[in-house]
Amino acid sequence: MEFIDYYNILEIQKTSTEADIKAAYRKLARKYHPDLNPNDENAKKKFQQINEANEVLSDPEKRKKYDKYGKDWKHADEFEKANQQQSQSRTSGGGQQSYGSSGGDFSGDFSEFFESMYGSGARTKQTKFRGQDLNAELHLNLMDVYKTQQQTLTVNGKNIRLTIPAGVENGQVIKIAGHGTPGANGGPNGDLYITFTIASHPKFKREGSNLYATVDLDLYTALLGGDLQVDTLDGKVKLKVAPETQSNTKVKLKGKGFPVYKKEGEFGDLYITYNVKLPTNLTEKEKELFTELSKLRANGN
Amino acid sequence: METRELILIEHFCTNHEIEFSFIDSLHAFGLIEVIIHEDNKYLQQEQLKDVEKMMRMHYDLDINMEGIDVISHLLKRVNSLQDELRITQNKLKLYEKED
Numbered sequence: 001m002e003f004i005d006y007y008n009i010l011e012i013q014k015t016s017t018e019a020d021i022k023a024a025y026r027k028l029a030r031k032y033h034p035d036l037n038p039n040d041e042n043a044k045k046k047f048q049q050i051n052e053a054n055e056v057l058s059d060p061e062k063r064k065k066y067d068k069y070g071k072d073w074k075h076a077d078e079f080e081k082a083n084q085q086q087s088q089s090r091t092s093g094g095g096q097q098s099y100g101s102s103g104g105d106f107s108g109d110f111s112e113f114f115e116s117m118y119g120s121g122a123r124t125k126q127t128k129f130r131g132q133d134l135n136a137e138l139h140l141n142l143m144d145v146y147k148t149q150q151q152t153l154t155v156n157g158k159n160i161r162l163t164i165p166a167g168v169e170n171g172q173v174i175k176i177a178g179h180g181t182p183g184a185n186g187g188p189n190g191d192l193y194i195t196f197t198i199a200s201h202p203k204f205k206r207e208g209s210n211l212y213a214t215v216d217l218d219l220y221t222a223l224l225g226g227d228l229q230v231d232t233l234d235g236k237v238k239l240k241v242a243p244e245t246q247s248n249t250k251v252k253l254k255g256k257g258f259p260v261y262k263k264e265g266e267f268g269d270l271y272i273t274y275n276v277k278l279p280t281n282l283t284e285k286e287k288e289l290f291t292e293l294s295k296l297r298a299n300g301n
Numbered sequence: 302m303e304t305r306e307l308i309l310i311e312h313f314c315t316n317h318e319i320e321f322s323f324i325d326s327l328h329a330f331g332l333i334e335v336i337i338h339e340d341n342k343y344l345q346q347e348q349l350k351d352v353e354k355m356m357r358m359h360y361d362l363d364i365n366m367e368g369i370d371v372i373s374h375l376l377k378r379v380n381s382l383q384d385e386l387r388i389t390q391n392k393l394k395l396y397e398k399e400d
Contacts, residue, residue, distance in 0.1 A: 030362050035354045036372060038379060170394075171387040186316075188349070205395045208388075212395065 003071035006053035014067070018058065025054040131181040131190035138194050140164070142201040146233055146259065155179065155192060162194070167209060167261035170198040203231065209268025211257045217241065217274040232256045232270055239272070247276035307336055307343035319356060327355060330366050332373060 007014050010024045028050045030036070037043035056062045056073075066073040136155055148166045152159050160179055168174070173195050180190025198206075205212045215230050225243035229236050237253065250273050257268030282290070314321050324344070327333045333352060336343040344352060351373075358364040358372065 026363060030364070033357070033362060035357055036376070038376065039383060169388075170391050191350070200394065207392055207395055 004049075004052070006057050006066065009049050009053040010057065018060075021054065021057050025050060025058065029054075131183040131187065133190040134180045134192045136192065136194050137197055138164075139197045139199065141199050142204065142206065143233070145196070145198060153194075156181070160192070164196075165262055166259040167263075168196050168198070169208070169261065170196065170206075172196050172261075204233065204270075206258055209258045209260045209266075211268065211270045212273070213270065214273045214275050216277045217245065217247075219276060219278055221245075222247070222274070222276045230272055233258070241274075245274060245276070247274060249274045306346045307338070308346060308349065310335070310342045310344055313344060313349075313352075317353075317356065319360070323356070323359065324352070326366050327352065327369075330370050332366075332370060 007016070010021065010028065012020055012024045016024070029047065032043045032047040032050060034040075034044050034047055037047075056066050062073075069075070134155060136153070138151075138153065145164060145166060145168045149164055151162050151164055153162055154160075158179070160176065162176070173193050176192040176194065178189045179192035182189050203213055211233070213230070215228070217228060220226075221228060221241050222245045223243065225245070226241050228239045228241050230239055232253065233256075237256065239251065239253075250271055253270040253272065255267045256270035260266040260268060279286070310321065310324050314324065324333070324335070324342075328335045332355065333348055334345065336345065355369050355373070358369050359366075364372065
């Protein structure tokens with residue numbers, strides 16, 4: 001088992017008094033408490049370590065064992081028994097040595113214990129504790145959140161039927177009350193927080209409920225005007241391109257964007273940017289005609 | 302009034318083994334809303350999480366009412382800034398080059 005330096009964690013010396021330990025714990029607990037550091041995994045881990053260190057060092061018996069046996073302090077009782085038996089067999093002239101179990105008041109992993117009981121170090125009576133909140137991440141495509149839909153998630157072995165509202169944003173967090181871990185001593189359940197990660201779309205970039213897309217426009221339609229079919233998220237639309245449309249011209253298609261979160265039937269806009277494409281692999285005839293055109297311009301027409 | 306969504310403060314304090322005066326203090330500082338109905342005082346269900354958080358601050362971390370007030374305000378700002386950061390990061394994605 002890797003050695004955890006509890007004195008280091010509490011930033012105190014090995015000679016610190018009980019009062020020093022208490023003061024150090026209080027100071028660090030206020031700094032790293034999860035309530036005061038929302039969405040901070042590092043603070044949460046640090047808080048668990050601080051609680052574990054305090055539980056051991058603030059108890060004189062446990063501290064004594066920890067100081068004597070270091071990383072093996074949890075097996076202190078075994079060692080003590082073994083030492084006693086050894087010294088007994090020496091005085092009685094030999095005999096079988098046997099090692100019993102420790103008696104088990106340190107069963108289980110301390111860190112797991114504190115994971116479910118953070119913040120309760122000062123209150124050890126039968127208080128009701130609210131269960132811990134759970135966090136989950138749901139990865140979706142853009143089209144998955146274009147319409148409100150239901151999905152079944154499995155969290156901690158339990159199936160949860162979840163309604164994903166249309167328009168939910170990347171990074172948005174939704175709370176499902178009461179679906180966290182069960183409370184202790186009859187306390188209420190914690191909550192489940194689901195963070196949505198929405199993948200980028202190859203054609204459309206999203207900003208809130210507006211969408212942005214770039215569409216290629218051939219030279220002739222750009223110069224002479226015409227019709228152009230463009231894709232939207234709910235099908236194709238035909239656009240009228242005005243003559244002499246420049247590259248990077250933007251057009252707004254009202255209501256063709258993304259659904260507005262929690263506003264049924266309301267949509268943002270789609271902004272199309274034209275990218276005028278020049279023809280390539282010109283034939284000799286085309287080159288001739290373009291050369292003539294260029295001369296027309298050069299002559300000031 | 303829908304009493305289903307209201308929690309009787311007396312029961313809440315008994316279950317959590319805290320003094321009624323603590324809830325009174327939170328109310329006096331404007332940190333929570335107390336509903337009075339037929340001479341009974343209630344908390345709203347959606348406030349429970351915040352009240353429990355303030356209980357932990359006070360009883361576990363020894364933070365006084367003034368401190369809870371300041372921390373609650375700062376936590377609201379932190380949450381708001383985290384939301385703003387998320388929105389800004391999403392906007393920046395618009396300018397990321399496609400591979």
